[in-house]
Structures are given as C-alpha cells and as structure tokens.
Amino acid sequence: MSKEVKSVEYGLEKIFEGAQDFLPLLGTDYVEFYVGNAKQSAHYYKTAFGYQSLAYAGLETGVRDKASYVLKQDKIRIVLTTPLTQDSPIHAHLQKHGDGVKVAALWVEDARSAYEETIKRGARSFMEPTVESDEFGEVVRSGIYTYGETVHIFVERKNYNGVFLPGYKEWKSDYNPEPTGLKYIDHMVGNVGWNEMNTWVKFYEDVMGFVNFLSFDDKQINTEYSALMSKVMSNGNGRIKFPINEPAEGKKKSQIEEYLDFYGGPGIQHIAIATDDIIKTVSDLKSRGVEFLSAPPHTYYQAIPERLGVHMDMMKEDLSEIEKLAIMVDADEDGYLLQIFTKPVQDRPTLFFEIIQRMGAKGFGAGNFKALFESIEREQELRGTL
Ligand code: TYF
C-alpha cells in the first residue's frame, strides 16, 4: 500500500505549516509508568479513574524481571510496571525519581524509519528497532531518549492484532469499575531545568520535526510569588502535543523547581486527558476519591462571562455547577475549554493529571494560569516547599 493511501486512511492531514513529515505519527500508543507496586497502582487506576483491565506480563506469563499491568479506557492505554529482581535498572529509576512516567510511546507506520530519521538528526538511542512476535502477528518497536530519563518508544503495529504487545497475555478481570468518560490523551507536559527549555524546543523541532505553536513567557505566567515559561510543541497533524516548562525567577520557589527537586531532574509533569462531559467525569472521579486542586475564589467565577466574551452564549454548562466542582473555564479565538487539575498522584509532588474538555478552543487555558498557579502554591505552602 502506498504512503498516500495510508495517510488518507489515518487522516494524517498536515495542520501545522513548517512541521516536517519525516516522522509521521498516528497518535499516542501507550504511556508506561514505573511504579513501586504495579498491582496496587493498577487497582487505583481502575477504581479511581475507571480504566479497564487489558493485558498483563509477569511471572505467570514467563517474565522473570518485572510485572506490567496494561489498562485501557477508550483510546488511552497505560502500562504500570514494577521491578521483580534486586538488580533491575527499574529500581534505580524508582530510587531516583519515585513513581512516574518512563515512556511516552508513539504509534507509527514504520518504527525502523522513525528510529533512523531521529537518530540521524541527533537523538540518543534507547532501543534499536526490535521485532517481537506471537500468534497474533508482529510488532516493531524502537526508542529514543527525550528530557531526563524519559523516552519515546515508536510502535509499529500494522501487522499485529493481539490485545497489546507480544509477551503480554489478555487480562480478564472480574473487577471492572465503570469508565469515567476519559477519551484520549490531549497533551503531555515536560518540566526541564533552568535555561533548558530552548534546547528541548530545538530537539522537538530538529529531531522530531515538530513546530512550536504556542509560547508563554514569565510575564504571562506568574503569580505574586513565582513564574514559569512554557512552549507548546506539536507534530504536523496536531495529534501529539508536548508543552515544555522551565522554571523562572520569582520571589519564592516555582512549582517547576519543586518538581525538579523531587523528581531528581526533568520528566513528565502532567498528562491531560480529554473528556466530552467534564461535569460527569469530574463528579465521577471525585466520588471515587480522586483529589483535585482547590477551587479558585468566587471572583474568578464572577469574571467568567467577561473572559469568555462572545463564547459565553455557546456555553452549555451551568456556571454554578462548574464552580461547585472547581472546574476552570477559558476561551481563545476558536472557542472555549473547561479544565481541572488533580493533586499529585503519588507522595512526591511530581506527576499529576489534567482533565480537559475542548469546546473549539485550541489553547491551554492561559487565562486560567494565574488562578491555577495560586491553587498549586496553596498546596506548596502546605508542603513547605514554596
Ligand atoms: O498544559 C498546560 O500548559 C496547561 C497549564 O505547570 C499548565 O495545562 C501549565 C504549566 C503548569 C501546569 C499547568
């Protein structure tokens, strides 16, 4: 089949001028977390977030050195992996970073070419192209490093129809909590060190062919106490969006510095997950014990009609319900969006989740940054890290 036919099939239209097409990406394939106890993490993600059991690899399937639980909800696949042996390198990763995201895997048409094209442009190798197969076909994977010890694995699965990857067996569980309406990964944000943002912007431009389509500087992103800078990188078809944050000088410690201290360097800070009914999703998540940042003050909600301007008429959601759930609202020229942020999902103040509903808006909620960062600072205050 020719490249053109495949592209049409996958709808790989180019929406960002300037993006290079040497690395066509079909979407996010999976996100792998390294965790201290994968069995219990899997239970948490099923119970609290409504993920469904999909696949498993571990002692019972002949894997001796680690256990991995794969969960799914709509288009999202997450893998929770823990080491089983004393000398596993995953231990070293956990000791340094705590629980966190190791792999942001990207679905590609050709994992060998993805590897060659990115290595040629300066990527550091994590995994040479490797073919894995079982009775359901074969998968080719390859991988490169991005910031810190985080990696991108390219997954080519066009000749595979198993549940996840060769080496995993289907996981059928009697415990299946209802989904909470999580649909797909909207973006994944990385925190990098002082003066490193532009290095990683250049990495996504030169090595991955992405474009920088939005930037926020410390004049736009600041509170009385702290500041940060952020640049949003996107691939050509807009399916993969990776904002990158760098701390900036403020009167007190920035949340980005707090992350870098506790994570022991750069890494993934938050994963934004899309829903098309944020009121239902957030109500469900709260009833299952997911903790969110505290609400902005009432004055924030009073200012929404003004902030939304022409988009206010479009807004279907009830403002008092939005305020009760502590959801935030912002608009840009294309529409509005609703978003909310969880507290960190492990003891270290590192990874957290965002729930986002886009009603046309393509931005990241810049109008909410101040209120959001003030909520984060209230948490930092409690942790003694501000
Ligand atoms: O992804 C974003 O840009 C928004 C806002 O530390 C944001 O979700 C930016 C920086 C940050 C937390 C949230």
Ligand code: FE
């Ligand atoms: Fe975000």
